[in-house]
Amino acid sequence: MAWNGEALVGFDLETTGTDPLESRVVTASIVEVRGGAVTGQLDWLADPGVRIPDQASAIHGISSERAAAEGRPAREVADEVAATLTRYWARGVPVVAYNASFDLSLLSAELRRHGLPSLAERMGGTGIGPVIDPYTIDRAVDRYRRGKRTLEAVCGEYGVELTRAHQASADALAAVRVALAIAERHPQVAALDPAELHRRQIGWYRAWAENFQDFLRRKGDQDAVVDPVWPLRGEPVAATS
Known part of the structure; x- marks a missing residue:
């Protein structure tokens, strides 16, 4: 059966800022989703240990005061999230994340910050994956479509309902449903097995990054650098077989 008929796991983080x-x-x-229906869900609220900027709170609705009062230590949250993701990967279940390079790189940085095992270490050094990133896939298969590529915009393009944007659970579920759409x-995307789709996305993301970097430099920003690494920086990226 094609990957879109099997179990998938949506993953999303809401954060203090935009630098992963x-x-x-x-x-x-x-x-956890099968056939578009939720079959399991885990949610976390962390105390990030730093003040949440007002701009970030305005997006996801979590204030510094609430995070400090109700959130669990960031170290515990990062460890549990990483353990959960790697358990799914160990079973061969793809993790779906919209703009995966942001969420996974940020999680990886949190693990380093707290002296915890990396995602790759938890996978026994085999590399993480498979990851399915609708953001990267959509740009590759519909390269010339005009308009924004935010999750909300792409949900509109594919007819996916997103009623609570920037709530982690809603965004995680929407990412899966966009991938299915x-x-x-x-x-041709559904026909790829998850490991091959993961590998294709590495190349698709690199091609986009190189093209976008060239565009920025042609527009006058000669020092522009667009990181071409997907799905995260600083760790092996090959999908498990």
Whole structure:
């Protein structure tokens, strides 16, 4: 059976900022989905240990005061999220994350920050994956479509309902449903096994990054650098077989 007919796991973080190597986890959600229906869900609220900027709170609705009062230590949350993801990977279940390079790089940075085993170490050094990133796939299969590629915009393109944007559980579920919608519209994506799809995304993301970097430099930003590494920086990226 094609991957879009099997179990998938949606993953999303809401954070203190937009730099994946410096920002901290505020909320996390892992949602297990089969056939578009939720079959399991885990949610976390973390105390990031730093003040949450007002701009970030305005997006995801979590204030510094609430995170400090109700959140669990960030070290515990990062450890549990990483353990959960790697258990799914060990079973061969793909993890779906919209703009996966952000969420996974941020989680990886949190693990380093707290002296915890990396995702790759938890996988026995085999590399993480498979990861399915609708953001990367959509840009590859519909490269010339105009308009934004935010999760909300892409949900609109594929007819996926997203009523609580920037709530981790809602975004995680929407990412899975967008992945399923892409597979339905583009059968060549559904036909790839998860490990091969993971490998293709590495190349697709690199090609996009190189093209975007060239575009920025042609526009006058001669020092522009767009990181071409997917799905996360600083760890092996090959999918497990």
